[in-house]
Amino acid sequence: MAMKDPEEQVFTVSEITELLRITIEGQFSGIAVKGEISNFRPSSTGHYYFSLKDADSVLQAVMFRNRIPSLTFIPQDGQLVCVRGSLSVYAKKGTYQIICEHMEKAGEGDILAMIEERKRRLAATGIFNPERKRPIPLMPERVAVITSPTGAAIQDILTVVRRRNSGVDLVILPAPVQGEGAAARIKKQLERANRYRMADVIIIARGGGSLEDLLPFSDEELVKAVAASEIPVISAVGHEIDTTLCDLAADLRAPTPSAAAELVSARREDLLQRVRECEESLRTTMEKRIEMVKILLKQFKPEELERDFRVIVEPYFLRLDDCKEDMLRAMGERVKDLRHRLTLLTSELEAYSPMTILSKGYAIVEKTDSGALIQKPTDAAVGDGITVRFHRGKLDASVTEIHP
DSSP states (O other), X not given: OOOOOTTTXXXXXXXXXXXXXXXXXHHOSSEEEEEEEEEEEEOTTSXXXXXXXXXXXXXXXXXXXXXXXXXXXXXXXXXXXXXXXXXXXXXXXTEEEEEXXXXXXXXXXXXXXXXXXXXXXXXTTTTTOGGGOOOOOSSOSEEEEEEOTTSHHHHHHHHHHHHHOTTSEEEEEXXXXXXXXXXXXXXXXXXXXXXXXXXXXXXXXXXXXXXXXXXXXXXXXXXXXXXXXXXXXXXXXXXXTOOOHHHHHSSEEOSSHHHHHHHXXXXXXXXXXXXXXXXXXXXXXXXXXXXXHHHHHTTOOHHHHHHHHHHHHHHHHXXXXXXXXXXXXXXXXXXXXHXXXXXXXXXXXXXXXHHHHHTTTOOEEEETTTOOBOOXXXXXXXXXXXXXXXXSOEEEEEOOOOOO
């Protein structure tokens, strides 16, 4: 938008709002904001509306429903979170807000930062280098498993080994797999297995868990012990999507404890066939994806297309929610007005009702034989029978004398 002459400096509301939108959205894209959730309110359309606040300020925020599946928790008022997104101006209300693309608990962000810093420091020593990793024996005779003796991981390993190769000897070295002191106990069992050459391969295993639960497997001393182990180590910690520093330092990382058991109990022919299949599948998949990426990159950048699409669509989501609220409010006011009018009309009808008039002491006089109303003396004759109707009840009489 072209700026007006400084001497004029008279803008319309739309012009000044558009200038602010261009400035804010252009300067605050992909930023991270930390604050406490307040006034959290999911909408009927599936979007999350809330505020981020600290001791001095409040920032309005919205997370559209296409981003909600990426959350690992349900947001609630009072939670301290870190969101990443872009500032946007909502022109209709003249307000600004942050459009959240990602949200995580602030504490988890601190843990991830700590793990990432530790990872960089250890990587600088070469502890994660692929060339120092040793091959896992194809058909080990004895396998040591360091895990909780009561957890699901050991049950999965026992089930798989019994089914595939019952001739493999398992040595279970019990150790807690979460909480304070877990890393030291696991390290002690790992060193014991090496000292007495208790197995041909060692599996360090546990089931899935939260970031805090898996933290012992990123302990610096334990990671160094895994890398220094003379016996090859398989790390099978958490689910497939979980990654710890022990996974990087181990000679092999298995996605789950069951997968680790399969690796140490497979027949040679099965293992070789699986390697060939994986190699061929990986080569084919990578070739297809590389070719597809080359084609897409010639046309546009995916991140730019996604951002442009959000800029166009997201204001309509906001307008849709506002229109729905305006419609509900207008309908409520209309119903209230109609009810008031109905009350007034009912009162007016009751005021004009003959029965209402009679209740004030008036009466209706009519001929007994015909039921015709007598409105003046000459409407009746001497000797006529008449009926006098009151608000409640009636009486019969006859005309004895007329006075016009």
